[in-house]
Amino acid sequence: MGTKNGVGILKKERVSSGLKGNCIVAQSGGPTAVINESLGGVIQEAQRHEEIKEIYGARNGILGLLKEELIDLRKEKSSTIESLRTSPGAALGSCRYRLKSWSESRKDLEKIIEICRRYNLRYFFYIGGNDSMDTAYKVDEAAKRMNYQMEVIGIPKTVDNDLVFTDHCPGFGSAAKYLAISVMEAGRHLESLYDSERIIILETLGRNTGWLAGSCALAKRSEEDAPHLIYFPEIPFSLDKFIKDVKEIYHKIDRVFIVVSEGLRDEKGNYVCARRNRVSTDAFGHPELEGVSHYLKERIESRLELKTRTIKPDICQQSAIHFASKVDMEEAYLVGREAVKSALKGKSGYMITIRREKGRVYKRRTSTAKLSLAANLEKRVPRRWINRKGNFVTREFIEYVRPLIQGEVDIAVQKGLPYYPRLEKRRWNTFLS
């Protein structure tokens, strides 16, 4: 196996680990539109291998393992698994529970490994973002420390697209596509209303990175198309410059469609936020942000006297599967399958990654990166992919993201609305009785 910059490439297939045992899969962090594709990929691939006996799901991520809330996924109908793949939310439930270092979280970690041992869990698949990769890493370390052989593989998932060592993250393409269509449609609305609101601010997710905000640029096919301005957490935000930018566009075309990332920061690195004194933190210690669009609306209205509306799709950009990207769905499924294949090759402590091959036509292949390196790092938008003024993307950004939003998904519709199945509640832990 060649390793370069922490990225492990499966050059030669390793001999199967030969381990016979059960596998467990769990979902963690904020769901994406395609997180259940990865789950489906794990389950359906696991079903193909005789080394894997039982296929368990943990309820609400690592918490389900700690609480022994498990489901026997082999008992689900294959049609249920198939239709879950195109359902929003995390079918197994998710969590934001943080495992700390061995010394701090020893009790949790020992319990986890003890439970794994009890259920003969030999393959551990964790679907999530940076923090979840950290959880997977800690489980892998704990297993090694406790001399328990278990292959731990992380499966990347995040709309934020901020995982390192992977070209992009499953979940991002669908969120980008949903935001781009929202901007297209709302942009036409803004364009129509001559004597009313002339400014729209759409606030995207993205605490530290502007991947989602930048993707809204896909909506723009001609100069008059929305969006006109995009602001990134990567670029220190200046209110004066912002007001100047808005004024300039307004004088040119009589309207301005602005996209802002929730995580804008000023020159001093402080979050630009209406209620600075009320910033609180979530379980992972991240500040909770809100109100940047509202704050900027007030500034525009008071300084430019231009009526401004705000749009905040919030979790809709994480859950909107009805206009998901087919490429994204395929890749989410693929990384789930690859996780199983890697584990069966005896790999442990790795995250599946996607590598983009060079060339004009989009081609990808999967690879792996060490969890120890991938966990807790963030990939930011490169400076050269943001224009000089810091208020729009460059062509490179568009070329990067466009292949990821291609293709539409057919969802099952019943009486005018989609059919989104669930795993049946009554099945949780039924196999224990």
Add this chain to the structure above:
Amino acid sequence: MGTKNGVGILKKERVSSGLKGNCIVAQSGGPTAVINESLGGVIQEAQRHEEIKEIYGARNGILGLLKEELIDLRKEKSSTIESLRTSPGAALGSCRYRLKSWSESRKDLEKIIEICRRYNLRYFFYIGGNDSMDTAYKVDEAAKRMNYQMEVIGIPKTVDNDLVFTDHCPGFGSAAKYLAISVMEAGRHLESLYDSERIIILETLGRNTGWLAGSCALAKRSEEDAPHLIYFPEIPFSLDKFIKDVKEIYHKIDRVFIVVSEGLRDEKGNYVCARRNRVSTDAFGHPELEGVSHYLKERIESRLELKTRTIKPDICQQSAIHFASKVDMEEAYLVGREAVKSALKGKSGYMITIRREKGRVYKRRTSTAKLSLAANLEKRVPRRWINRKGNFVTREFIEYVRPLIQGEVDIAVQKGLPYYPRLEKRRWNTFLS
């Protein structure tokens, strides 16, 4: 022609007015996803009748007529008109310009009729909501007062669904469908996240009526499905009762998905709003509202200590054509065509309405109502369609709205995103030169 409760029913076809002249069509007020279907209906029906010579469009509603910003719609390719029908925004542009009474707006009204005379406009079609119906009514009155023969027909359009004398309004069904799917998807997201946000508040449009908020109930197919609580402008809002409702659901199912209409009012009739002192008004004199979801989020967080997120789709619910209702699109087109047919029968001063026929299977037919009666009135959600507690709809509401969201629309997709054409700018007023 029989008239009952101000609703004129075309029982016998009247002899054609015989007027030969040009027609004009304009769009007014906030666009809906299907407003261009009505425009397409007018244009394509007008093309079928030899009494109608030129087909003009006014830019930005009545303002375009006042400024003589017109477009010759016969010069557009039929394929452009066809594809405009499934494009968001108002293709001709819209406005919120208010015509007041004859004595107050005499200058405007005289100018309008003078321009109509100059362009030999004999058929006047105005697509809009309550305020726009008032504009059409005033134009009709002014024409009569000035002895200018012109048939004026209003074409209903509003996501708010608050026009009287019509069973429902084109634009509403698509907004309802978009909101329902957003609630379904975001509801699954909420359900997945076990130890993080447990409360979601989604804020819908609806200044005085809860049609859109209530429609979110379509997302609910089982008890655990979102939404769990809905609040309407029709029901006086009590914060204490609200907090009690939220607490009750939370204790039962560990999460709460709440839908609120932007126009909630307290027992005294004052808007429930974060910034009461900053309520301003738009051109039609309506207060601009914002922040009800944000306000309630803060109340929940401080009184119940439960982390709460807000979703504000705002104008996306007016512009999202990518998941529009086919029934709504067909009806929007139908009322456009019917407007032309009515005008050609010599009717003037009427709005096209939709009547629902009795029976289990949804059937509709068009009819007309006097603009003088329809303008400026608002249809509110009947009390009996809201539950006793005032926090959800009844079965009757669901039975009313379900037929209106049926059927999906195919939109043209180019490179992963829709293709939404525009009328070409250079064509405006080209026929004058």
